[in-house]
Structure formats: C-alpha cells, structure tokens
Amino acid sequence: MTTPPALLVAGIGTRDERHAAAFHAFVEELAIRHPDLPVAGGLAGPGGHPLSDAVTRLVGEGVNRFAVVPMTLIPAAPPRDGVAAALAQEAERHADASFTSARPLGPHPTLLSVLERRLDEALGNRPRLPSDRAETTVLLVGDGSPLPAANAEVHRAARLMWEGRGFAGVEVAFASLAAPDVASGLDRCARLGARRVVVLPYFLFAGGALERVRQQAEGWGLAHPEVEVVPADVIGPAKELADLVMDRYEEVADTAGRGGCADEAHAFAHPDAHADVR
Numbered sequence: 001m002t003t004p005p006a007l008l009v010a011g012i013g014t015r016d017e018r019h020a021a022a023f024h025a026f027v028e029e030l031a032i033r034h035p036d037l038p039v040a041g042g043l044a045g046p047g048g049h050p051l052s053d054a055v056t057r058l059v060g061e062g063v064n065r066f067a068v069v070p071m072t073l074i075p076a077a078p079p080r081d082g083v084a085a086a087l088a089q090e091a092e093r094h095a096d097a098s099f100t101s102a103r104p105l106g107p108h109p110t111l112l113s114v115l116e117r118r119l120d121e122a123l124g125n126r127p128r129l130p131s132d133r134a135e136t137t138v139l140l141v142g143d144g145s146p147l148p149a150a151n152a153e154v155h156r157a158a159r160l161m162w163e164g165r166g167f168a169g170v171e172v173a174f175a176s177l178a179a180p181d182v183a184s185g186l187d188r189c190a191r192l193g194a195r196r197v198v199v200l201p202y203f204l205f206a207g208g209a210l211e212r213v214r215q216q217a218e219g220w221g222l223a224h225p226e227v228e229v230v231p232a233d234v235i236g237p238a239k240e241l242a243d244l245v246m247d248r249y250e251e252v253a254d255t256a257g258r259g260g261c262a263d264e265a266h267a268f269a270h271p272d273a274h275a276d277v278r
C-alpha cells in the first residue's frame with residue numbers, strides 16, 4: 001500500500017500568542033483524530049513554531065510528500081502570499097520533497113453554516129420567528145488586506161451569508177488595512193435603518209484582532225444607544241473546520257502522491273484558480 005502524503009497545515013505568521021496557540025491546538029487535535037496520517041503544522045512568517053520546523057520534523061521521520069492546507073479564508077497574491085513563499089523555500093531546502101497546496105478554506109458553505117451558528121449563539125440560541133432575523137443586520141468583519149482582490153473575497157462571503165438566510169442585510173468592515181473600519185461599518189448599518197447589528201468576525205481563531213474588533217464595536221455602541229450591538233464569536237476549532245481541512249487535503253493528496261511541486265502548489269493558491277464556491 002502506498003503511504004499517503006503528510007498533511008502540512010500552514011498558518012500565516014503572527015506574533016499574537018493567543019492566535020498561534022489556538023492554531024497549534026487545532027493542528028494537534030487533527031493529528032489525534034487521524035493517527036494513521038503524518039500531521040504537522042507551522043506558521044509562515046513571524047511568530048513561534050515556524051513552518052520550516054514542521055517540515056524538518058516530518059522529513060526527519062521519512063516523509064517526502066506533503067499535501068499542504070493553508071489556514072486562510074481568502075487567497076493571497078504574490079509577493080504577499082507568505083505560505084507560497086515559505087513552501088518555495090522548503091522545496092529548496094529539501095530537494096527530495098514535494099509540496100502540493102490546496103485552496104484557501106473560504107467562503108465554503110460549511111463555514112458559512114458555522115458563522116450562522118455563531119450568530120444564533122450571539123443572539124441567545126432561543127427559539128426565534130422569521131421576523132427576528134428580518135430585524136437583524138450582520139456586520140461581517142474581515143482581517144483586511146492591502147490587496148483589493150483579497151478584500152473582495154470578504155464581500156463575496158457577505159453576499160453568500162445574506163442569500164436565503166433572512167437577515168435584513170449583511171454589511172462588511174475590516175479590522176485593519178482596509179476601509180471601512182468597524183465604526184464606519186456600523187455607521188453604514190445605522191444609516192440603512194438597522195436597530196440590531198451582530199458584529200460577526202470572519203476569523204478562524206480568537207486573538208488580539210478579535211479583541212480590537214470587540215472594543216471598537218463596544219465603543220460605537222456606547223455612543224449610539226439607539227442601536228443594539230451584539231458581538232459574535234470567531235469560527236474557532238469547530239468540527240466542520242476540521243472536516244473542511246481534511247476535504248482540502250483529499251483534494252490534493254493524489255497530486256501530492258504523484259510528486260507535486262511548490263510551483264504547482266502556487267497555482268492552487270492563486271486568486272484566479274478554483275473560482276467555484278465549494
């Protein structure tokens with residue numbers, strides 16, 4: 001039987017210790033759930049537990065084929081695609097190893113379902129009438145990027161979040177690097193007539209960015225008592241997220257088994273690739 005390629009979970013580098021800890025706890029849980037599969041994870045860029053350490057450990061255990069799942073909700077383009085750049089470096093460091101990368105995780109329907117659950121949790125998980133949702137506006141808050149195409153993916157997620165779910169509207173804001181910011185996003189919701197706004201972070205894990213978003217939303221709410229501002233939680237280490245990571249792994253495992261390369265991985269990660277919403 002052919003040994004399956006290793007699952008390499010690649011996060012974006014961060015010095016946010018809470019975010020990094022949540023990422024590594026998630027990777028450890030994946031490894032426990034799949035004991036028959038080599039699993040490791042690391043961060044591409046600043047922060048502890050770099051991706052290179054994860055690759056070196058697995059190579060030392062005899063692994064030479066990697067199926068890489070980027071823990072990102074939106075695609076990034078060169079030169080800011082830290083995961084692709086890190087994989088290219090690893091391909092140079094380990095000439096006998098092959099790396100094939102999957103697509104970003106969002107906006108996948110299962111993640112939208114988790115976001116919808118986070119909304120219901122924020123609103124109290126009590127039985128509701130359709131009219132309750134019709135009176136609720138959602139402010140979906142993305143990380144923010146200097147790349148317009150990356151920010152457009154958050155708008156796409158917002159549109160998909162709005163379709164068929166009965167909310168009054170789903171608006172977009174960004175935690176940093178892009179407009180509108182949280183306060184401006186809430187201003188827009190109020191101008192559109194919102195009386196209840198759920199601030200929904202489009203983040204995988206909690207950390208400093210989530211705290212900043214909550215502080216900004218709370219400050220705006222204190223200045224605008226006529227609007228109810230309700231904070232929601234991040235996607236977090238939900239079972240659906242773990243299942244989606246494995247789906248992405250399986251999509252590229254066959255290619256990795258045939259000896260995929262870092263250049264091939266970059267094609268998967270490019271914003272123009274795989275435009276469908278799976």
